[in-house]
Amino acid sequence: MAGYRPRVIVLSKKPGQSFGFLLRVEQGEDGHLIRNLERGSPAKLVGLKDGDRILRVNGTYVDEMDHTRVVDLVKESGTSVTFHVLDVASYKQAKTEGVDLSDQHATPTQHAMNGVGGGAPKPKLCYLAKSSGGYGFSLRSIKDERGDVGMFMTEVAPGGVAGRAGVKTNDRLIEVNGENTENATHDQIIEKIKASGSSVMFLLVDEDTDRFYKIKRIRIGAGLATAKLLPLKPRIADLVKGSDGYGYFLRTEPNKTGHFIRDIDRGSPAERAGLKEMDRLVAVEGVEVDGCSHEQVVDRIRQCGSKCCLLVVDEDTDKLYKMVRVLGSIFLDGFRK
Structure with a gap:
């Protein structure tokens, strides 16, 4: 399954809580689809996307399984379930090319866990x-x-x-x-x-x-992994829009990768929320933005309306986390716990 490597999602919830998505089959679409992701839910925070296809549930290949049985497998998992998922574009391309999606030798390229208390243990x-x-x-x-x-x-x-x-x-x-x-x-x-x-x-x-x-x-x-033991931590900034907006600009910088907070207005919602000059933006409402264009990130913030939750890191924290050579996924550890 080279070129079509699934993401491993370890999804946890509290007793009585839902995972925050619907699992559907739809006319004209192959596979078991992730739909109706709830804002702030475990599924949303861990990075599941609308249209993702579930290939495995707790290691069991389900792409060709009856949908009712797949739903039962998820329910039987209790408060923690492990998915292998493929994004919609990769899934459709793999189907077009006749790729064997049940190939267990494929190595997942991305892992994510939402880290809700009582869930799976973490490195x-x-x-x-x-x-x-x-x-x-x-x-x-x-x-x-x-x-x-x-x-x-x-x-x-x-x-x-x-x-x-x-x-x-x-x-x-x-x-x-x-x-x-x-x-x-x-x-x-x-x-x-x-x-x-x-x-x-x-x-x-x-x-x-x-x-x-x-x-x-x-x-x-x-x-x-959990990043709780590291000496420097990402910061969560909860912003409530004022009459003049949030009071900062989001910019790209020469010779730097990422989206940076600049030109914070004195006394603005951004300053009150603790944003600092040259903070790098990692996530918007629990969804990481490293792979997004500047226009996509700006649009995502606009879609938040009058309230927006940002995850940011200063330069020293950024350097520390880059020692582990991963993108923003571990920054999300503990987000909204």
């Missing part, structure tokens, strides 16, 4: 800034309960750099500075850490989280 990102005493941990190759060999954190010093960053003994190492190291040797990983200089970013999983993703057959990546 964790830990940022370590070396002190004079080093990082305060050891790394060892250990065979886990399934017989798989991995690199695990050991001898984590209480109160040391690693311990304060959230590293726990027996955490398994997945990535170093955004690069997967699961197939690297001990010596290769040590060299990567040394080459990183005075700071390093780890992607780690504890035993329970590791088991969860192995059972789901989902490859672990930074796009699935």
Whole structure:
């Protein structure tokens, strides 16, 4: 299924809450379609799009399954469900070309989780800034309960750099500075850490989280991670439009990628909401905008009406998150929790 790689969506909700979408079949359309996404719902916040096709539910291929059975599979999942989805354009093109969408060897390119409390466990990102005493941990190759060999954190010093960053003994190492190291040797990983200089970013999983993703057959990546342990955080700005608008301009900048907040009016709704000059805009109403044109982002903000919720990062926060080499998905961790 090369060229048609689905997104993995781990969708969670609170008991009694809905996921916030309808699953439909429609005349003249193939597949099971995502429709009627509710604003602010778990489905909307995790990045499901109108017209997305569900290919798998909790690992089960459903594209050719009876629609009623697919709905039942979702209901039987309870408060957490894992979807493999394909956007409408890719799905239709794949169907036209006769692509086998049931191919389990396809590697998903994007993972997303809405992170509602009580849902699926998350890998964790830990940022370590070396002190004079080093990082305060050891790394060892250990065979886990399934017989798989991995690199695990050991001898984590209480109160040391690693311990304060959230590293726990027996955490398994997945990535170093955004690069997967699961197939690297001990010596290769040590060299990567040394080459990183005075700071390093780890992607780690504890035993329970590791088991969860192995059972789901989902490859672990930074796009699935929680960023709660990182020292710098994105900011949520809730704006209520005044008589003169929101009081800022959204601009693109030479030699920079993204959409930036500029020219904030003194005393404006933008200033009161905490926006700062040169903040980079990550998401509008929980939907990331990195891949959007400037005109599309402006239009999305206009469609919000008199109230708009923006997720932004300053320059230092942006640099920190870019160490893990993913787009805006992990910025959305905790959005609207």
